[in-house]
Amino acid sequence: MGEPPQAVRRSPLGHLAAELRAASVPGTVTVREVPFVRQVNVRGPGGKPFPAEPNTVATTGDAAGDAAGDAEGDTVLVWLGPDEWLVVGPGEVPGMPGAEHESVADVSAHRTVVELAGPAAREVLLKGCPIDLHPGVFPPGRCAQTLLGRAQVIIVCVDERPAYRLFVRASLAGYLAGWLIDAMREYQCHTY
Amino acid sequence: MLLIPCPWCGPRAEIEYRYGGQAHVAYPPEPAALTDAEWAAYLFLRDNPKGPFAERWCHAAGCRRWFNVLRDTATHEIHFSYRAGERP
Ligand SMILES: [Zn+2]
Numbered sequence: 001m002g003e004p005p006q007a008v009r010r011s012p013l014g015h016l017a018a019e020l021r022a023a024s025v026p027g028t029v030t031v032r033e034v035p036f037v038r039q040v041n042v043r044g045p046g047g048k049p050f051p052a053e054p055n056t057v058a059t060t061g062d063a064a065g066d067a068a069g070d071a072e073g074d075t076v077l078v079w080l081g082p083d084e085w086l087v088v089g090p091g092e093v094p095g096m097p098g099a100e101h102e103s104v105a106d107v108s109a110h111r112t113v114v115e116l117a118g119p120a121a122r123e124v125l126l127k128g129c130p131i132d133l134h135p136g137v138f139p140p141g142r143c144a145q146t147l148l149g150r151a152q153v154i155i156v157c158v159d160e161r162p163a164y165r166l167f168v169r170a171s172l173a174g175y176l177a178g179w180l181i182d183a184m185r186e187y188q189c190h191t192y
Numbered sequence: 193m194l195l196i197p198c199p200w201c202g203p204r205a206e207i208e209y210r211y212g213g214q215a216h217v218a219y220p221p222e223p224a225a226l227t228d229a230e231w232a233a234y235l236f237l238r239d240n241p242k243g244p245f246a247e248r249w250c251h252a253a254g255c256r257r258w259f260n261v262l263r264d265t266a267t268h269e270i271h272f273s274y275r276a277g278e279r280p
Contacts, residue, residue: 054200054201054202055201055202080255080256081200081256081257082255082257084255130204130207130208131204131205144254145253145256146204146208146253146254147207147253
């Protein structure tokens, strides 16, 4: 008679938490995993509150305007395509006015979330990201699907520190974490 | 490196895209009525112009939408892009 088996949830970067902490330079740039974020892929004709403008996010819930979606009841709607959105956060999946969703799929296990924040965060991303992340064109509330290093990511700018949320496939998360740790190494000896 | 304008996302680097060959190759309305030679021509034969060429691209690492680009095959100049289903 052994112990009953326990269901243990493991996040894709749980085993690298200490390494991410060690790579972080408070006041300059910090990195951490935000594990177990609920994500639902929704397709359909859209309509409010789903953002119609490409590469933008909308927020519903208490902390409207906060693009992080941590708070209970908060939902962040990330534009993925002209008929496709990622609903992020624990809140309700909103309906589409006057129309049915064409598909609703829980994809929470597909990607994990990495938060990169601080005055040097943009500089770190620019080492391996081909898009323009200048705050004039990529302020809080903007998102993009692009490449970071060799990994496909969804980048959401969540606040003005700046802080970015990187949504990366679970199987590529270890690679991306290693890439970020390497890209952040110079700030260990030259802080902002 | 080409800078290709996605009709949805705007200009993005070539590495975000996949190439899809000649655009506007219509599926035959009655495939069963074609001869083997006509079917083979539909499947395999494509134009190969020197100059402007309408071709399909997919924003594979971005919004994952297929669209069309008018590209000069001699100079790599991208004249413009337009959405799937549209005509230049
Ligand atoms: Zn696109």
